[in-house]
Amino acid sequence: MLQRNTLLLLFYFLFLLPCCKNKKDAESAIYEAPSKEQLDRYCTYLEKPENFFESKYMPFFYQRFNQLLNENKLDSAAQILAITGKTYDKNYKIDKKLLQISLSFLSKHSSTISKRYYGRINRNIGNMYYMMGDFDSCTVFLKKALVVATDYYTYTNNAETKYYLLFSYLNNGKLDQSLTAGFEALKMFENLKDTSFQGSVNSGIACIYSFEDNYNEALIYEQKGFELVKQTKDTDAVFVAALNKINLYNTIEHANLVPFIDSTFAFYNKWSKRDLPRNRLSMDSWYALMLVENNKLSEAKAILDKIKLILSTTDDEVGKDYFYNALTEYEVKIGKGSDNVGFYKKRIPELKKYEDYLRLQLYYMILHDDAVVKKDFKAALNYQEQVNVAADSLNNRHLRTKVAELDKKYQTEKKEQQIDLQKSEITQKNTYIALLIASLTGLLLATFAYYSWKRQKNLKQEKTNSMNFTKQLLENTEDERKRIASDLHDSISHELLNLKSIFKQDLTTVNNKIDTIINDIRGISRNLHPVMFDKIGLVPNIEQLVERTQTQNDFLVSTDIAYTGTLTSADELQIYRIIQEALTNIIKYAKAHAAKITILEKIDKITIEIKDNGKGFHVKEMLNSGKAFGLHNIIERSRVIGGEAQIQSSAEGTIININIPKKV
Amino acid sequence: MNILIADDHPLTLIGTKGFVESLGYKVDDICSNGITAYNLIIAHQPTIAILDINMPGMDGLEVLEKIVKQKLKTKVILLTMHKEMTVFKKANQLGVFGYILKENAQDELQKCLEEVKQGNQYVSKNLINELTNNSDIPTDLAKLTFAEKKVLELIAQQKTSKQIADLLFISEKTVEGHRSNIIQKLELPKEKNTLLIWAMKYFKS
Numbered sequence: 001m002l003q004r005n006t007l008l009l010l011f012y013f014l015f016l017l018p019c020c021k022n023k024k025d026a027e028s029a030i031y032e033a034p035s036k037e038q039l040d041r042y043c044t045y046l047e048k049p050e051n052f053f054e055s056k057y058m059p060f061f062y063q064r065f066n067q068l069l070n071e072n073k074l075d076s077a078a079q080i081l082a083i084t085g086k087t088y089d090k091n092y093k094i095d096k097k098l099l100q101i102s103l104s105f106l107s108k109h110s111s112t113i114s115k116r117y118y119g120r121i122n123r124n125i126g127n128m129y130y131m132m133g134d135f136d137s138c139t140v141f142l143k144k145a146l147v148v149a150t151d152y153y154t155y156t157n158n159a160e161t162k163y164y165l166l167f168s169y170l171n172n173g174k175l176d177q178s179l180t181a182g183f184e185a186l187k188m189f190e191n192l193k194d195t196s197f198q199g200s201v202n203s204g205i206a207c208i209y210s211f212e213d214n215y216n217e218a219l220i221y222e223q224k225g226f227e228l229v230k231q232t233k234d235t236d237a238v239f240v241a242a243l244n245k246i247n248l249y250n251t252i253e254h255a256n257l258v259p260f261i262d263s264t265f266a267f268y269n270k271w272s273k274r275d276l277p278r279n280r281l282s283m284d285s286w287y288a289l290m291l292v293e294n295n296k297l298s299e300a301k302a303i304l305d306k307i308k309l310i311l312s313t314t315d316d317e318v319g320k321d322y323f324y325n326a327l328t329e330y331e332v333k334i335g336k337g338s339d340n341v342g343f344y345k346k347r348i349p350e351l352k353k354y355e356d357y358l359r360l361q362l363y364y365m366i367l368h369d370d371a372v373v374k375k376d377f378k379a380a381l382n383y384q385e386q387v388n389v390a391a392d393s394l395n396n397r398h399l400r401t402k403v404a405e406l407d408k409k410y411q412t413e414k415k416e417q418q419i420d421l422q423k424s425e426i427t428q429k430n431t432y433i434a435l436l437i438a439s440l441t442g443l444l445l446a447t448f449a450y451y452s453w454k455r456q457k458n459l460k461q462e463k464t465n466s467m468n469f470t471k472q473l474l475e476n477t478e479d480e481r482k483r484i485a486s487d488l489h490d491s492i493s494h495e496l497l498n499l500k501s502i503f504k505q506d507l508t509t510v511n512n513k514i515d516t517i518i519n520d521i522r523g524i525s526r527n528l529h530p531v532m533f534d535k536i537g538l539v540p541n542i543e544q545l546v547e548r549t550q551t552q553n554d555f556l557v558s559t560d561i562a563y564t565g566t567l568t569s570a571d572e573l574q575i576y577r578i579i580q581e582a583l584t585n586i587i588k589y590a591k592a593h594a595a596k597i598t599i600l601e602k603i604d605k606i607t608i609e610i611k612d613n614g615k616g617f618h619v620k621e622m623l624n625s626g627k628a629f630g631l632h633n634i635i636e637r638s639r640v641i642g643g644e645a646q647i648q649s650s651a652e653g654t655i656i657n658i659n660i661p662k663k664v
Numbered sequence: 665m666n667i668l669i670a671d672d673h674p675l676t677l678i679g680t681k682g683f684v685e686s687l688g689y690k691v692d693d694i695c696s697n698g699i700t701a702y703n704l705i706i707a708h709q710p711t712i713a714i715l716d717i718n719m720p721g722m723d724g725l726e727v728l729e730k731i732v733k734q735k736l737k738t739k740v741i742l743l744t745m746h747k748e749m750t751v752f753k754k755a756n757q758l759g760v761f762g763y764i765l766k767e768n769a770q771d772e773l774q775k776c777l778e779e780v781k782q783g784n785q786y787v788s789k790n791l792i793n794e795l796t797n798n799s800d801i802p803t804d805l806a807k808l809t810f811a812e813k814k815v816l817e818l819i820a821q822q823k824t825s826k827q828i829a830d831l832l833f834i835s836e837k838t839v840e841g842h843r844s845n846i847i848q849k850l851e852l853p854k855e856k857n858t859l860l861i862w863a864m865k866y867f868k869s
Contacts, residue, residue: 490718493745494673497766501679518767522747531748532717535725544750556814558833594814596833613831 030155031191039083047083049090058095065101074109078117081105085124092131092278094315099128119147119157123164130168131315133356138168159188163197166204170211171358173393176406179208183410196237199228203244215252217407222248235271239279242267246286261290277313285322292330300330321359328366332373341370361390471640478529478573485529488521496521530576538572539563542579542597553587556594563599563606566662571641575599575608575658578634578645582610582656585630590614590654606643606660613653623647634658665781666692668708670701670724671716671743676766680714680743687774698722702730705738712761712780717744717751725755732759739780743769752791762786804866807849815842820863 039047042064051057061084068077081102088095102125110118126141142165149155162185169178182205189197202225209218222245229237242264249257268283284307291300304327311320324343344363351360368383500514525531530541539561546557567575579597586595592614600607622628631647634656638645643660667689671677674696681691693704699721705713713731717724728740741762742755752763761780764772765788776786805813811832818828825843829836843859852858 489745490673494676498675500767501770515767518745519747522745526748530750531746532723532725532751532754535723536750536754540750540753544748547749550810556811556832558811593818593831594833611833613833 030149030152031193032152034152043080043083046080046087049087052087052091052093074112075114075117077105078109078113078121082117082120082124085121085128089124089127091276092314092316092319094128094131099125115147115150116153116157119145119154119161123157123161126161126168127164130164130171131317133317133351133359135168135171135356139165139172142168155188156192159185159192159194159197162188163201163204166201166208170204170208171356173357175208175212179205179406179410182208183414195228196232196234199225199230199232199241200237201225202228203241206248207244210248210251215248218248219252239264239268239271239283243282243286250289258290258293261286265290277310278316278319281307281310281314281316281319282322285319285326289326289329292326292333295333297330297334300326304330317359321362324366325362328369332369341367357390357393361387364390467639470636474574474637474640475570481528485525488525488528492521493518530573533573533576534569537565538567538576539565541576542599545576545580545583546597549583549587555587555592557583558594558596560596560598560600563601566601567606567641567660571660574637574641575660578608578637578658579610581630581633581637586610586612586614586654589617592653604662606662608658608660609655611653611655616649616651616654619647619649665711666690666708668693668695668701668704668710668713668738670695670698670713670719670727672696672719673716676716680769683770683773684714684777687777689777696720698724698727702727705731705736709736710738712739712741712777714741714743714762717742717746717755725751725758728755728758728760739783741776741780741786743773747790747794749791749794752787760785763791764788765790804850808846812842812846812849815839816846816859816863817867819843819860820867822860822864 042060045051046057046061046064061080065077065080065084068074068080085098085102088098102121106118106121106125122141122145126138126145129135129138129141142161145161146158147154149158162181165181166178166185169175169181182201186198186201186205189201202221204225206218206221206225209215209221222241226238226241226245229241232238242260246257246261246264248254249260254260265283265287268279284303288300288303288307291297291303304323307323311323314320344367348360348363351357351363364383364386368380368387371377371380371383496514496517500511530536530544533541542559542561546559549555549557565572583595586592590612592612595610595612598607598609598611623631634647635645638658638660641660642663643658646657646659648655648657667684669677669680669684669691671680677694677696681694684691692708692710695701695704696719698715698719701713701715701719702722704710705727713727715724715727724740724742724744728742731738731740739761741764742760743764743766744751745766746752747765755763762776762785764776764786768788768790772786772788779786805816808816811834814832815828818831823831825836825839828834828839832839846852847859850862852862
């Protein structure tokens with residue numbers, strides 16, 4: 001016996017527009033279902049699937065349609081034609097007359113009617129061809145049905161058309177195109193947030209996989225599809241997916257086949273409001289097959305006889321195939337030749353014409369099985385060869401490889417797109433966060449920098465001001481002193497000198513007196529400004545100062561001076577004044593035994609130390625007392641020459657330290 | 665033998681010139697600023713140049729410094745009001761031949777010119793007095809330096825060498841050096857605590 005598993009390839013697809021759609025979150029108006037359209041009474045009547053079985057249904061249509069044509073209301077005519085075709089679809093019926101009308105209407109008016117009805121009518125035509133098994137024509141019209149999506153209706157139409165194209169291509173063995181159409185449809189239904197159709201498309205993709213014997217993938221997609229449609233509670237869609245699942249289970253002889261048929265059968269009977277002949281036929285055929293498998297032959301016979309009566313009420317070839325499959329299985333089981341040989345033989349030329357290799361293969365198998373039962377082995381051999389030929393036509397290995405590649409490519413692309421999307425989202429988020437943090441930090445830093453800059457500036461300004469002021473003050477004082485000194489020396493001394501020469505020959509007393517005056521003036525002058533300080537330099541002047549201090553005050557000052565003269569004369573003068581001031585202070589207040597002056601020159605600075613072993617004083621108190629001009633004088637002068645004075649004092653004595661960095 | 669005189673004070677300049685000529689010397693050039701003086705010295709190479717210190721352009725010390733540096737044969741006498749030791753020391757260091765204070769010029773210039781002509785140095789007596797300690801401290805102590813006297817004072821207060829060193833910011837070794845110098849200078853007998861005994865006796869009175 002040949003396996004009849006190929007049957008699975010005859011797939012069901014969903015003709016019903018699923019009604020439950022929640023599209024609140026739809027991103028674009030094109031994905032958003034508009035509020036329910038207001039139809040006139042003709043359309044409302046023609047649209048209801050249950051009215052289809054009334055005898056006045058078609059006359060009603062023709063009357064209205066022709067009336068509209070006569071009134072030249074072409075778009076309304078197109079609308080009514082589309083709606084009626086849709087109702088045919090929903091009931092899985094073919095009407096050759098309606099097909100002809102549709103074709104001729106389109107050939108005349110396709111350019112004038114709206115895109116929406118144009119697409120829908122083409123789709124209706126395509127679907128009729130599908131039911132007739134003419135997949136080539138089906139594909140042609142379905143392709144025409146794809147119009148430029150401008151609104152919700154055209155977009156939905158395109159999505160559903162893509163879904164039908166999946167099956168149309170698949171039945172022609174064009175796996176790559178089928179898969180492409182399937183994934184495109186899936187994406188569009190995702191955009192539409194139409195769970196029901198997403199499930200159906202997944203189920204369709206499962207069919208493509210089972211077609212190329214990739215049952216693992218097929219099971220995965222089938223399961224995914226079934227889960228999705230179950231969520232929608234759309235019974236039509238659930239039933240279609242269930243039938244496809246049964247088909248797949250049957251093909252791979254899945255252990256759950258019988259239980260699943262059983263549960264689906266129970267589900268179907270509970271849900272009876274849409275008990276269409278087509279659905280009943282398919283369901284009962286599978287149930288009969290299950291009974292045959294379980295050897296409940298009499299029960300199977302009863303069901304098969306019952307559904308044989310509804311065969312004529314549907315044009316659904318798939319449902320019929322399911323029925324004949326079950327029937328043949330039954331007949332083979334009871335060991336009797338099939339009565340249906342004629343049916344099969346009669347259909348073969350038509351199948352060949354439409355290149356429906358799928359059914360061809362199946363029918364040849366059935367004929368082969370039948371011939372074996374009838375012990376006509378020659379015929380059996382012939383049918384076997386035909387089965388192989390049909391299989392060869394289908395099993396295009398090249399196509400199969402391609403399908404796998406396409407799928408992988410598509411999946412990878414999809415994943416990459418998702419990853420890219422996520423990445424870009426993350427990057428965007430990160431960028432925002434980073435920007436936010438950066439700008440906050442920047443703001444903080446800027447504020448901080450601004451304030452510290454301002455503070456720094458103020459401080460610097462203050463310092464500069466005070467330094468400039470002090471320097472100016474000291475310089476002015478110094479200039480003044482210098483002027484007084486030279487005046488005393490040059491003018492007064494000389495005048496006295498001349499005076500002296502006049503009195504020369506007279507009195508020795510006058511002479512002596514004048515000498516005294518000269519010496520006094522010398523003293524004043526010298527105290528005001530050290531004589532020829534520029535010329536003589538710092539060290540000899542300090543030595544002179546120390547010597548005079550010692551002799552005049554009977555006070556020992558020792559020195560340790562290592563200075564080679566790197567400072568300017570003006571700076572040296574400030575040091576001289578500092579030391580002079582310090583010595584004056586020591587003699588006046590310290591009651592010290594001795595003092596020591598140290599000047600050391602280092603690589604980067606000059607350090608000056610003046611220390612005594614006097615009684616000391618409280619430095620801070622003294623500085624703030626307002627009486628310590630001498631100390632402030634030392635501090636200020638140190639600052640003017642870019643140095644810093646530190647004063648330490650205790651009962652052991654006082655140390656003044658001055659560091660003057662060398663200017664580079 | 666010829667002489668150059670430079671002074672920025674005209675009265676003094678002419679007075680000096682007249683005085684020097686009255687002593688029988690020939691004055692070749694006179695001028696009133698340092699630069700001219702220096703140029704004339706280069707040009708005429710006088711035997712002696714009598715220079716004031718305070719002059720515009722270049723002062724007497726600078727002119728002296730240049731003459732010495734260029735090894736000119738001209739000998740410099742500084743005739744100045746400056747009695748300050750720092751100034752004299754500087755001039756002396758530069759190699760001055762004569763240093764006369766203007767107030768003593770009438771008394772000393774002739775002697776000075778004679779000495780310098782013979783290649784000797786002459787310095788005003790007033791300055792010499794400043795250089796050599798001529799205070800009216802008792803004769804014994806006059807021999808001592810200021811530091812030695814300080815040390816002696818502290819010895820009289822029965823301070824140890826260590827204490828003296830600390831008080832005067834000098835090393836103990838320096839104090840010991842001062843001690844032996846004082847003993848030598850005062851020609852004290854070589855016996856135990858001789859300096860202490862002498863100092864205590866001396867400062868008590």
